[in-house]
Amino acid sequence: MARILIVDDSPTETYRFKEILERHGHVALEATNGADGVAVARAELPDLVLMDVVMPGINGFQATRQITKGTDTAHIPVVIVTTKDQETDRVWGKRQGARDYLTKPVDETLLMAVIQNLIPNK
Numbered sequence: 001m002a003r004i005l006i007v008d009d010s011p012t013e014t015y016r017f018k019e020i021l022e023r024h025g026h027v028a029l030e031a032t033n034g035a036d037g038v039a040v041a042r043a044e045l046p047d048l049v050l051m052d053v054v055m056p057g058i059n060g061f062q063a064t065r066q067i068t069k070g071t072d073t074a075h076i077p078v079v080i081v082t083t084k085d086q087e088t089d090r091v092w093g094k095r096q097g098a099r100d101y102l103t104k105p106v107d108e109t110l111l112m113a114v115i116q117n118l119i120p121n122k
Helices: 011-023 034-044 060-069 087-095 108-118
Strands: 003-007 027-031 048-051 078-082 100-103
Touching (some): 003 011, 011 027, 011 108, 034 048, 060 087, 087 100
Parallel strands (some): 003 027, 048 078, 078 100
16 A cells, blocks of 8 residues: 555546545545645655646646655655646656656556556555
8 A cells, every 4th residue: 555645736637546546555645736745745755646747836847856856755756647748748757857757538557557666565
């Protein structure tokens, strides 16, 4: 069982991810914007972060960079999950420290495979 932080400003997307994660035995933490996502990551030290990109204030790229470059959070894998599917977005996301990049709508099997790959003992 892993503790996974969902950072997304869409209640519908958050609900869907939470439902999938809990069905697979994981605990879902939530944040509705990038700044809160960084704060929750620092406070809770989740096993993995699912990060949306398009959010008000600090966007997902900026939040990913803060988490992956932070001394206390650099070990936490971040997976960007977004509707932005351009190759330049993928490259930029990886440059910010994201370990993987998925586009919405995300297939449940693929999502769980990525999570299992990044945190295999959970």
